[in-house]
Amino acid sequence: MRDDAAMVKRAAIIDTPDELLDWRAKGFWLPEGEVPTRTFAAARHSLFDGSFTWPLLVVRESAVRANIATMAEFAHRHGFAFAPHAKTTMAPSLLAAQLDAGAWALTVATANQALVLRRLGVPRVLIANQVLDRTALRWLAAQAAQGWEVLVQVDSVAGVAAVSEAGGLRVLVELGHAGGRTGCRTVEGIVAVAQAAAEAPGVTLAGVTAYEGALTEVAAVDALLAAQVESVRAIADLLPAEVIVSAGGSAWFDRVAHALAGQWLPGHTVRAVLRSGASVTHDDGFYRLRTPFTRVPSEGALTPGLEMFAQVLSTPEPGLAIVGMGKRDAPFDEGFPLPAAGEVVRMNDHHAYVRGSSAAVGDVIRFGLSHPCTAFDKWRFIPVADDADVVVDVLHTYF
Incomplete structure (x- = not known):
């Protein structure tokens, strides 16, 4: 071709x-x-x-080209690293296009998806989920030891122990919300898991992550993101010089940009990472109604x-x-x-x-x-x- x-x-x-x-x-x-x-x-x-x-x-073709460019420009304009969720398409050509447009990493939801991206040669992957399968964790740890950049999420002391026993990985402590899926429900929970991660052999604490995409009200989204900032501040002494702070479904990335952008943690560099994935093709239904660009049309379309x-x-x-x-x-x-x-x-x-x-x-x-x-x-x-x-x-x- x-x-x-x-x-x-x-x-x-x-x-x-x-x-x-x-x-x-x-x-x-x-x-x-x-x-x-x-x-x-x-x-x-x-x-x-x-x-x-x-x-x-x-x-x-024209829609995908335009959408990839729009999201790359949005992330750049707000000082975010973009790690779009690969689970939307799992299509190598589209993943390549997003990396070409400047994506810092790609996000997946499962160890199997991480395996696919590793075999495709994607250099940096975020697993936006808990991984407890010892077989998968051992493989991930071995790949990381060979130089592959991969981060997993943890929301429990047991999860930290599983990562450590498998050989160790870089981890993001996950903050959740009431009625949501995974993630610590309180700042105190974040502190406990972060402390365990900081003490566990082989485990490197990299930052705090959250997922606000399932929330339906602006106030609830803003409250979760404020709790994420509070969580990061609460464990600042345990964090490395560069702190990863990650969030972003495809319905509220404007609020994520408002809450997490900038250098707001003294003594550290904040790398804010946006994970929105459905934007690559958008749609005529669910996301047409919920995309942030309906609220802030000046930001793009x-x-x-x-x-x-x-x-x-x-x-x-x-x-x-x-x-x-x-x-x-x-x-x-x-x-x-x-x-x-x-x-x-x-x-x-x-x-x-x-x-x-x-x-x-x-x-x-x-x-x-x-x-x-x-x-x-x-x-x-x-x-x-x-x-x-x-x-x-x-x-x-x-x-």
């Missing part, structure tokens, strides 16, 4: 393998033979020339970069179209797909019920999607199209 036609400049910093497409690639129509993804992309197929079948998930094309299979009742797209194909956990006309009111494994549509049997409908984090994992290969519906790249995902 010509470099000027690729969706992203393929970063030399990580490996972006050239996989083979064949009959197993959902959405691609290849009943015979096989073809490398880059060769397929170089052929410049149209989405509608018979090279694909329906349903089909598509990534828009994100463009929906995911589309689903599906065919009307039946119109058995007036005003009802049955479309060949279901829960196996499109995200539904944070809202159903959004057609240009009508409304998806129900989904089965392979069917969607669209009310209020005038589409005829055989028509292909474009749908916007809600929640990109549960879209990519349903597709092994995803075409990337330009604004003329010409395929310019093929993503492959590693879930």
Whole structure:
């Protein structure tokens, strides 16, 4: 594939393998033979020339390019290191593009995802989760001993002990909130875990992390971030010269920038790290409503970069179209797909019920999607199209 036609400049910093497409690639129509993804992309197929079948998930090149640049500029403007969450896409080409745009690290949620990024050659990884599996911890510690930069989160003395027994790693103590997932619930809890980390053989205390993305009110977000700052101050004597302070889902990164930016810890350098990941493709639903750029439009804008094309299979009742797209194909956990006309009111494994549509049997409908984090994992290969519906790249995902 010509470099000027690729969706992203393929970063030399990580490996972006050239996989083979064949009959197993959902959405691609290849009943015979096989073809490398880059060769397929170089052929410049149209989405509608018979090279694909329906349903089909598509990534828009222009939207992804713009979103990556927007988030890189936001982080730079506010003095943040950017460590976007790789779990959204787990697609080497998109991860490479984010690193090319200046990402300081990439974030993952599991040891398996960390393994993928290690094999791809990503130089610095944050695991934004607790890791208690001794097998995984021993591997992580061994890789760190070889020079790989990896940080894990801890929220208990038991977690610190597990890291230490496995050989030791750099750790971030996690602050949580009532009703949330992991993380110490109080500043006192942070102090206790940080003290254990400072004393545990092989463990290096690097800072404090939090996740505010599940909160629904500004006041609650601000309170959590204020508690994070308080936690850092409370353990300042245990922290190294450079302190990592990490936060940032894709719904409140404006509040994170307001609370954590700057050099506010005397005697230390604060490296504030933003982890927002869904922004790379954004969406037409959940994040369209919740992106901080709706509150602070002067800071930028994100463009929906995911589309689903599906065919009307039946119109058995007036005003009802049955479309060949279901829960196996499109995200539904944070809202159903959004057609240009009508409304998806129900989904089965392979069917969607669209009310209020005038589409005829055989028509292909474009749908916007809600929640990109549960879209990519349903597709092994995803075409990337330009604004003329010409395929310019093929993503492959590693879930």
